Amino acid sequence: MGNDGSAKAIGIRYVRLETSNGIMLILKNVKHILDIRMNLISTGKLDDEGFCNTFRDSQWKLTKGSMVVAKGKKCYSLYLMQARVIDSSINVVDDDSTVELWHNRLDHMSEKGLMILAKKNLLSSMKKGFLKRQSGEKLKCIRTNNGGEYYGPFDEYCRQHGIRHQKTPPKTPQLNELAERMNKTLVERALNTVVHVLNLTPCVPLEFDVLDRIWSNNEIFYDHLRVFGYKAFVHILKDERFKLDAKTRLCVFIGYGQNELGYRFYDPVQKKLVRSRDAMFMEDHTIQDIEKTDEAMGDENKIKWVDAMQDEMKSLHENISYEFIKLPNEKRALKNKWVYRVKQEEHASQPCYKAKLVVKGFIQNKGIDFDEIFSPVVKMSFIRVVLGLAASLDLEIEQMDVKTTFLHGDLDKEIYMEQLEGFIIKGKEDYACKLKKSLYGLKQAPRQWYKKFESVMGEQGYKKTTSNHCVFVHKFSDDDFVILLLYVDDILIVGRNVSRIDKLKKQLSKSFSMKDLGPVKKILGIRIERDRASKKLYMSQEQYIEKVLERFNMSKAKVVNSPLASHFKLSRRHSPSIDKEKEDMRRVPYASAVGSLMNPMVCTRPDIAYVIGVVSRFLSNPGRLHWEAVKWIMRYLQGTSKLKLTFESGKPVLVSYTDSNMAGDVDNRRPTLGYLMTFSGGAVFWQSRLQKSVALSTTEAEYIAAAEACKELLWMKRFIHELGFKQQRYVVYCDNQSVIHLSKNSIFHARSKHIDVRYHWMRDALNDNLFELEKIHIDHNGSDMLTKSLPKEKLEVCCSIAEMASPSK
Incomplete structure (x- = not known):
């Protein structure tokens, strides 16, 4: 020390500092000495690391090349750095190997x-x-018993650090x-x-x-x-x-x-x-996400990060992702960054260090760097239709996954990128990378990937359907066909002939880097189970639902038998109006809970579609009663988490049900419409939402709901035709006789003349025999659960129509 004294270092660590310039500075081999009350940095060590210290006019500046790393001001005879400590999480007690x-x-x-x-x-x-x-x-309060170990030094420590020490009474x-x-x-x-x-x-x-x-x-x-x-x-x-x-x-x-x-x-x-x-x-190191390249290079796992970056560079070179060229004067180069992550791969004893190069696409300009960015994905309803078809005809279902998806897309715009950080070529520092492939981060990357995939499928003789551009079909004969579904990098292949499926797999593997997952087990988080003997296929999300319940501490709540009890009359009146109530509700994870429940509602659970729609109306200002309703839904899901959407053998037939609840919304009195479609026995499409206008009668409300259901039926009908399947008649079932009469003629003109003309197209469609509208008893209308809360017995009937059953059934 300066006074010829000595002090004991109890540990050696590296420290991360964020300077006033926003630059991350990593100091290595920093000694932790309890006797020193100020943080000291050696200018000599900084000089050894290649930094330049400049002292002038009571100012201190730390530079490296032309970059100003940090600044400071003179205080008495010392210079104080303007920086803050990000973390110092690793304390190595001994610098030498110990036992x-x-x-x-x-x-x-x-x-x-x-x-x-x-x-x-x-x-x-x-x-x-x-x-x-x-x-x-920071610890604020600690509660202990009256043990002697909590007196003396422990009490003194709590007082020095502002920690409230609560002691429980004896026994x-x-x-x-x-x-x-x-x-x-x-x-x-x-x-x-x-x-x-x-x-x-x-x-x-x-x-x-x-x-x-x-x-x-x-x-x-x-x-x-x-x-x-x-x-x-x-x-x-x-x-x-x-x-x-x-x-x-x-x-x-x-x-x-x-x-x-x-x-x-x-x-x-x-x-x-x-x-x-x-x-x-974690016995001798901690794992943290690295945010910047400087951190990775200063990390104790530097070699692993370098290897990960080299692997990414290898993928970029194999795909010929860019070429070096001098940047034209009229062009600008996009910046890029490395994204570092530590992942624990399946069946691996050690973590996997991964580095991904990402372009900063948020600074792209439309019309210069990109034009269109939309990229389609297959609709969940079409996935259910194809799976239902596979169950009905006992078809094979195979799954594949695309590796480095976006790197396969070709660019149609002239885009330049700065050289990769850490891989700048000596002698060509003024060169830029002219991109040939759609790297991760570019706004048009998903679209370019889809266009590439579409062209490859076209070369193999597959045609995309007009109903959904991510469904590709190749018909070899009436009984021999292959259907491919694409959801970004997830692929389902359905067909009767295994050899044709294998041939398509090999063709795709030649064009892209693919992973063959074999027979489908899970797609988009949905578990797929097949009983080939009885020709049944099941879709379920039991694990996802249980995970959501655990997340919101509802896994052990009391089970209820309906999605929403009849005593819940949710309204904006139940939303908080004073600031304190609003502040209390901000601590409730209302939006997160509702959002988590939307996934099963969209994928496999039509029975909760209505109630999710109701609680979603109060996302901006939820109240306590609204939160109780969300918890009620979770209690229902806890008891029904094993429900499975089932598709059976037999001739695949498309059937539709429609219903509406007059003045169902408490606040604006608008009706709630709902429609349900089944195919191969199971539900493939459902909808529950408020109508756009107030209805003056139940006939008007049901008529509008029927018109909306018929539009969706025609869309689904076209898709099934494109797959090569037809049925003699398409029926939409409605439980209101007046709607059927009104759809065939205008005898109720005085009471229906105000109905928007856009809904009367249904009359022309009926005259053209595109579908039929038939009466069904209200007790057998499966869409009834999409418009209102139902008692247990009626709900079970609707679920059976949608082919939702527990394993025991």
């Missing part, structure tokens, strides 16, 4: 015991590894029930772990032999040992997650399996115990 990690794994075994095991070469990879990770959150553990119950759970696991480790410890009475070896007479291994209480990334099985979900969960290691292989963990988010053998333990 600290094995000391922790073996439950703080004595040094003598460690040396005995080490001399026998039983402890592999002794290395440094005592870590400390901080959350960054009142219920006031600290969470900690007390957790003690019961975790202490049991800790004791089991201690016993397990003791059985692997040299024992003095046994002349330093190991109990487990003597008992089992087998060789003893220590490689499976881990540090109790440390964090670990536990792998989530493929059938327990969806495509876009995280593949690991962050847990705490609490012990070893007794009668089963693997480890035991505690999940602090879901508050449950987890058993797994696939986990990555």
